[in-house]
Amino acid sequence: MPQARIEQPDMQASDMTALLERQRAAFRAEPDPPRAIRDDRLRRLAALVKDGRARLAAAIAQDFGHRSVHETLLLEAGPALAAIRHARGHLKAWMRPQRRASALEFLSVRNRVRYQPLGVVGILSPWNYPLFLALGPLVDVLAAGNRALLKPSEFTPAFNAALAEAVAARFAPEEVALVQGGVAEAEAFSRLPFDHLVFTGSTAVGRRVMAAAAPNLTPVTLELGGKCPVVLDGTWPLARAARDIAIGKLLNAGQTCIAPDYVLAPRAVLRPLAEAILAEIRAMYPNGAQDDGYTSVITAQHAGRLEGMVAEARDAGAEVLEAFAGDAAARKLAPAIVIDPPRDARLMREEIFGPILPLIPCETAAEAAAFITAGERPLALYVLSRDRGFREAILSRTQSGGVTLNGTILHVAQTDLPFGGVGASGIGAYHGIEGFRRFSHARAIAEPLGPVNPMHLARPPFGALAKLLERVFIGG
Template sequence: MDGQVLPKVDMADPGARIASLLDAQKAGWAKDVTPDHATRDDRLKRLDRMVVDWQERFCAAISEDFGNRPAVVTTLTDIVPLRAAIRHARRHLKRWMRPRRVSLAWTGQPASAVILRQPLGVVGIVAPWNYPLNLMLSPLTGALAAGNRAMLKPSELAPAFSEALAKAVAETFTEDEVAVVTGGPEVATAFTSAPFDHLIFTGSTAVGRKVAEAAAKNLTPVTLELGGKSPAILDASVQFDKAVPRLVWGKLLNSGQTCVAPDYALVPRDRVQDFLAAVKAEVDRQYPGLPANPDYTSIISPRHFSRLTRLVEEARETGAEVVELAGPHDPDARVFSPVAVIGAPDETAVMSEEIFGPILPIVPYDMLEEAIAYINHRDRPLALYWFGEDKGAQERVLSGTIAGGVTVNDTILHLAQDDLPFGGVGASGYGAYHGEAGFLALSKEKPVLKQSRLSAVKLLYPPYGRFSDWMLKLLGRFG
């Protein structure tokens, strides 16, 4: 379909453009409050076609924003899971939309009741720069499946992608269906302060708190996916030849710039050196020749590169052992080669802040309960990983810790399953999406009771007397 390229929001009052778009989308929603299956499926089909048609341009734009990100990484992490999510939604949409009959207590008979799933209206989606396509359009998939309109705000750290997305969306949807708003922090502030019917934000915990505060002024419900320090427990029963390749892959995918990347590794104290040697060998196997390896993603900006450098230097200055796992860094190309840090104090930034880069702190432990306690004394993580062969130990970890999601004997892969809800807990966020969880998060489950003409409720109408007292005693006993 034809469409106009949306202008960038660079006016003195970015809220004016946002308010105008929001009014247009709410007006469009009012004309079709609960779109039928054909309308929703058509929007999902157009979204999928847009991703296919723009795939090469999206990959090129994302690589431009990073400095270098291989097309295979974007295809693996943004394109493939996104298209799978769209197909999943289309395949299950009729079932998700179907009204659900519920039973009534005998006191409600002979009435009937159903739960209707209706769209909320207009959904705002704010996505970060690390997986800019997937983390924007995966929530959009749930929004469109649920019958909503949507406004999208990509990160200002991904300007090339933002421009490509705005053009692609304008060619695919009308402004009152889906619209893109671009701009810097002032635009993001205006966007998150707008009275959406629901807001989805993916990003840091610090910014997430501000988003929640801004949305609260409008009583806008919010889904927050915030990341955090996701631990990987290497159990005493672990086999390093199986576990380490999977851990290294998850840690270094996108150079660690992943919200569910394993942030630190808890390793049995007597096996730390063997673990370190295995990690170093696996880094060299997966990414030989660093910093020149073209499969390795650059750090998104000079500021983030400097931040990673400071994390390592502070740890070194406080007595931690810093182990270079590959070649030197290349500041000009923003290539930060992998580093392990052993024995960093808990108060250092590398142990208290989400790393979001290829730095792997190693925390030795003696007993499994010690590792579990270490995790539970920190903010609840977005993800948790356990590696080992001991099923009893596995169950102790699963039942003894709280995390947004878990992968056992691998990393990240729980995120790619559309029937598993994705979301955080505590400081790592709240709410969930993916698959039916996303559909439900962006729907209103409206309870409807349909009264029968044979209803006996009139027996409780005033004036009250001895019969009313008898009826109330009966209801109290059997209701």
């Protein structure tokens, strides 16, 4: 069904600047809020998710055309609340100054690091998981004592309106506020002089965001994407592999930045693996494209791109197997397995971001590692093998943002593991303590103990004492 158009109240750049300055002024008045205030903000954020989950999920379903409420609650609201619980439970320890060692020549100095807020953080979030990818970074931003401006995607106007109302009901504009609008507003948002800017989205747009932030020397955290591989060897049961791959690939109809993008497996298992994956997909969605659990592609433009990729591969001679027929009117694409497509096909050059999965023949760990490292570093990597040596060979010869061994997706759901990319798949990581530190300034503090300051021994005029110290600390 077509999406109902929601008019977004666009905000002028001058209004964004005024809102930023309002938050900065509040931050200057309270530059290092105590734990009680941070905990209260996290508590209110949890209440926002819990109390508003039904409306927020319904709004997301409206924006997609169809998306199961259960998918939103399990994959977005649940992880957001888990992150909040984790932050609240560990906040006291995170905020505690850390003792650091003193070198031999400075034994009379006490060193520590104190983590203090950066100030105002901007969060540019995407459309594919609009709730979790807006509030996930916000959890860490608030735990670190900052204030935040949110700018969600223009592709989710119904959700944006619902979230804006929910945020305004729980937070003063000086704490958290939301900016709505389209591409022009997002570009203006990127150019604001934030103390930190978080962007989740495509690599191409990430480059533009980083360029926009550069004149202000705004540090950025970029969570991008890339072609996330699954590497399967002959030791792992085909049925288990098929189930994990199908789950990871078909969540949100493949519109997931860490979804398996392609599979590397021995040629002999490609066809049986494809059949097993298709069987798992049919079991997950027994009513095919009409199944309530199967999500629509976000827009007709996105759906057309995916259909074009499949058509190109089929025309080039690749075998295409479909789990069930799609529903073009509802933008529900037929889940497709593409066996051994040409390496120069768009399916193999671009991040797919939809329910299409290429299977590529690959016989050894060395061959798999070479295939992966020939491209950009992915946001996620999956290795399915009982052979410890095989797994270690892949891990040691490749780089990726995160890894799940003998499964898919699992690593991103762990509240105490960092989430982030490397190279073209992103810059920086957050979640848990890594997020707290990402949005804090690690302030070094040195304090001499007692009457002796070691620097007094190294001052001019230089004479016998200087020569003695040189022999002791440098060597003769």
